Amino acid sequence: MPRDTDATVLIVEDDHEQATEYAGWLEGYAVRIAADGEGALDALDSDVDVVLLDGDLADPPAGKLLGQLRARRPDCQVGLLSGTSVGDEILRLDMDEYVPRPLDRDELREAVARLVDHGAVEGAVKTYLALVARRRRIEARRDEADLGDDERYRELTGEIAARRRQIDTLLTEIDDPVVGAGGGTIEGDAAPGVDEASAAGAPAGPPLYRSRSTQFYALWLGAALTYGVGDVVSTLYATTAVPGLIEGNPVIGTLLSSAGLPGFLFLKLIVLFVLLSVSVQGARRREPFSYYWPPVVATGIGLLLTGWNVRLIAGA
Numbered sequence: 001m002p003r004d005t006d007a008t009v010l011i012v013e014d015d016h017e018q019a020t021e022y023a024g025w026l027e028g029y030a031v032r033i034a035a036d037g038e039g040a041l042d043a044l045d046s047d048v049d050v051v052l053l054d055g056d057l058a059d060p061p062a063g064k065l066l067g068q069l070r071a072r073r074p075d076c077q078v079g080l081l082s083g084t085s086v087g088d089e090i091l092r093l094d095m096d097e098y099v100p101r102p103l104d105r106d107e108l109r110e111a112v113a114r115l116v117d118h119g120a121v122e123g124a125v126k127t128y129l130a131l132v133a134r135r136r137r138i139e140a141r142r143d144e145a146d147l148g149d150d151e152r153y154r155e156l157t158g159e160i161a162a163r164r165r166q167i168d169t170l171l172t173e174i175d176d177p178v179v180g181a182g183g184g185t186i187e188g189d190a191a192p193g194v195d196e197a198s199a200a201g202a203p204a205g206p207p208l209y210r211s212r213s214t215q216f217y218a219l220w221l222g223a224a225l226t227y228g229v230g231d232v233v234s235t236l237y238a239t240t241a242v243p244g245l246i247e248g249n250p251v252i253g254t255l256l257s258s259a260g261l262p263g264f265l266f267l268k269l270i271v272l273f274v275l276l277s278v279s280v281q282g283a284r285r286r287e288p289f290s291y292y293w294p295p296v297v298a299t300g301i302g303l304l305l306t307g308w309n310v311r312l313i314a315g316a
Contacts, residue, residue, distance in 0.1 A: 007049040007116045008032065012040040012065070013081070014057055022052065025105040026112060037065045044072055050115045052099070055082025063093055070094055075122065077115040121170045128163040135160060144213070216283065219295035220276065226302025228272060232265065234309035272298065 008030040013019035016035065023031040032048070034040040037060045044051070051069055055062045066078060080095040081103075096118060099111045135156055139147065147153045275294035282290025 007112075007119075008047045009050045009052060009112055010034060010040065010043055010048045011052045012037075012057065013052070013054045014059070015054075022108060025108050029112065037068065040065060041068060041072065044069060044076070046073075048073065048076055049119055050112055051076055051078045052112070053078055053080050053095075055080045066093055066095065075119070075126075077119045079111055079115050117170065121167065124163060124167045124170060128160065128167060131156065131160045131163060219292070219299075220279070223272070223275070223295040223298035223302065226306060227298040228268065228302070230306035231302050231309070232268060234306050234313070237309075237313065 009026055010032045011019050011022050012034045013022065014035050016033075019033045019035070023033060030047075032043045034043045037057070040051070040053075053062055053066060053069070057065060060068075062080065062082075066080070069076065069078060077096045078094075079097045079099045080093065081099050081101055083101055097111060097115055099108070103111075135153075138153060138156070142150070142153075275298050279291055279294040282288075282292075282294075
């Protein structure tokens with residue numbers, strides 16, 4: 001796929017003819033050339049994204065110059081150009097990629113493209129972690145119930161999710177092994193501060209059962225009292241304490257006669273559990289409809305059935 005060439009490359013090479021050839025191969029990039037360490041440090045500024053450093057440089061030695069370049073621009077990507085036979089001391093240098101020579105035009109362009117991609121990933125991760133740290137500072141000072149209504153907090157969380165997706169996309173483009181075959185991230189802690197909700201692009205903000213915890217418990221307390229306690233108690237009373245009343249509610253009568261009291265209670269628990277699960281999932285996705293309708297429906301059914309049973313008992 002085509003790679004972005006909107007980057008500046010600094011070639012540090014004491015062989016002027018070789019440096020000029022490399023610069024010609026990198027058409028589309030902004031290219032600077034330096035013949036020695038002094039020239040390299042003079043040419044290195046905030047616009048430089050990639051440095052191609054001659055590993056055989058003598059003035060100063062490549063290892064020393066590499067340290068100076070890192071001290072001035074720690075986030076700059078450095079590719080070390082050297083012969084195919086290198087010692088361990090070269091491979092231990094703080095470089096981002098070793099580029100063996102001799103090399104042709106395509107090999108050089110591919111090496112530079114990888115270095116540009118790596119720089120983009122490092123920049124995105126640095127921004128992502130800074131945003132995560134900011135969110136944690138906010139959460140440490142604020143109550144969760146207040147955060148759900150804070151527009152700036154929701155925007156921050158949304159930006160964190162967007163940055164995580166950007167990182168996943170960049171890793172996919174460079175074929176990084178952290179990314180699975182389908183483009184999705186492999187499960188596990190890929191980096192500090194990375195959470196699955198952000199990776200999946202979850203809606204901004206904490207789950208509704210956290211930001212609106214009082215409301216959540218109130219809704220489900222009402223559902224439990226009506227659908228659970230009210231309906232169960234009134235049904236058991238109506239079918240055991242009032243002879244013949246079981247015929248007034250044929251559905252409950254059939255269930256009790258076929259499955260008995262344990263089957264009746266088990267069915268009630270299953271229905272309540274399913275409705276609660278739907279509500280919790282809706283709260284995690286911050287979908288108000290899915291969050292509200294299960295407890296409201298459970299409460300409505302509970303009131304209807306309890307009222308029905310009370311009417312039967314009163315008329316008996």
